[in-house]
Amino acid sequence: MISLPKSPDGEQYEDAVASFIRAFGYFVESRLILHHEGREILELDVVSTPASEDFTAKTLVDAKSGGTGFADLFKIFGWRTFLDIPKGAIIRHQETPERDRTAFVRYEPDTQVSVLQFSLTDSDNVEAYFPPPFGVNDNLRKQLFISGWYAATAERICSKEYSKFKRDNPESELPMKIRKYDRACRVTFFEKDPLIRVQKLYAAFQKYPGLSGECIHWIAEKEGISYKDAQSKLFDTEGYPWAQQVMLTEHRARILIIKNAVESLDRYETSDIMDRLRLLVTPTNFQRSFEKIKKNHHRYKIPYLLHLMIEVFGGYYIDHDGFSADLEMISEASGIPMEDVIDCLSVLDDFFPTQNGWVVSIKGELNNIKFLPAVWRGIGCFTRQGYLFEDKYEEIAPSMSWLLSKYHNVAYKLLKPSLGVVE
Structure with missing residues (x-):
């Protein structure tokens, strides 16, 4: 018998996030790595594209099973700006402390980067952030x-x-x-x-x-x-x-x-x-x-x-x-x-x-x-x-x-x- 992990971490968590977003009607590109002269200089976890007329409304997603700091927020903001991607989302397994959450919300309008929590038992805010372009039964x-x-x-x-x-x-x-x-x-x-x-x-x-x-x-x-x-x-x-x-x-x-x-x-x-x-x-x-x-x-x-x-x-x-x-x-x-x-x-x-x-x-x-x-x-x-x-x-x-x-x-x-x- 085989079974997917109940508490994914590391690469498993990244794969779970990418698969979840795809299931909501988004074309997903994962593990995008930019090399220069043999060196890896940039790696993106996920970029999603809605299957709708709003086809260029991409989202850059950083998916990690650990916690989140302000360095992550501005890293994704910089990458999003450099790549001309409209929005960014940091998706983490761990719940963000209240003090940090307030600060993230404060800077979200300026950076167009949201911090979201996702687990196999709590996916509500990710579902809200990635609205399905069309209806699919649960x-x-x-x-x-x-x-x-x-x-x-x-x-x-x-x-x-x-x-x-x-x-x-x-x-x-x-x-x-x-x-x-x-x-x-x-x-x-x-x-x-x-x-x-x-x-x-x-x-x-x-x-x-x-x-x-x-x-x-x-x-x-x-x-x-x-x-x-x-x-x-x-x-x-x-x-x-x-x-x-x-x-x-x-x-x-x-x-x-x-x-x-x-x-x-x-x-x-x-x-x-x-x-x-x-x-x-x-x-x-x-x-x-x-x-x-x-x-x-x-x-x-x-x-x-x-x-x-x-x-x-x-x-x-x-x-x-x-x-x-x-x-x-x-x-x-x-x-x-x-x-x-x-x-x-x-x-x-x-x-x-x-x-x-x-x-x-x-x-x-x-x-x-x-x-x-x-x-x-x-x-x-x-x-x-x-x-x-x-x-x-x-x-x-x-x-x-x-x-x-x-x-x-x-x-x-x-x-x-x-x-x-x-x-």
Whole structure:
């Protein structure tokens, strides 16, 4: 049996806060690190973006399980100002003493930084600070939070496995390529112009193309197996977590390109020639997709939909005769009407055309977004088990229950060493 911690601290607390905010209708970017000449000079815990027309109303969040001092208040104020983020929030597990609380309230209007308390038993002021852009029932919101937290824990495990992989293979170029690609994607956040972020995300992929495929080739060579069998290690088992994280990073980069396209929509309606030139130097396919997504009524929710699909829904939806509960769940969670969810997912095909499309139907029941690794498929199974049914996967996918059970077990096996409890 596995269980999330009842009193999270350190990294666990940061992950809990990020997952909680995401569950309330916010696109969440975590662990954003700015490097300069090999040195880490700035690290942000969480930046949230509402899935609404107020798309640029970001919040910088500092999440720590310890106490808070005035140095924290002005640190976040400085970072918020430097990054041109409208608001900041310091979220702590410990209750702020009355004397300090009065002072924090006094300086909140000047700094636009709030100090909030959050625990698993007291989340009221965080809920009030992050109002949901649309309605979601409490049970679903709770499951989004839980699954997101499991996913964040899985990612921490994958990161540690990458560090081990790097240490164990000092002669290989692959670990360094992975590190540089991940950093190149994360650092794009610190560009103030969303289209410059887009250009740099494309540039990162062009500099390190086909990194997932390179990981699979490495596994095949190491084990003396075929490419297909090596691929199966990532799509069907918990094996090589560091390579599974590479696949996740590539998916996140695609979603960030779409998110930054949406973020730039209003800005690039202006006649500013430099703004228009920045759009013209993006790839032609991006420009076409940019014009198309402008006309989509759900454009401000599409990045959040894709974010949820990858992080908590396992990159798949279940749709077959007489069963619509899965799409209803995804619809409610994303704020997009059920009849439009599949069309909104096709935005991936617009921005990143691939042979036969991004979504593959299996036996007319399970519809998978390509190239998501098995561990994150398993997180999606956790979501369904916690919200849609009480007993077996046959209840939601009669033909493909065996595959969902396999995915479930993959995520369970990866998480058990960290989250296992004595029954």
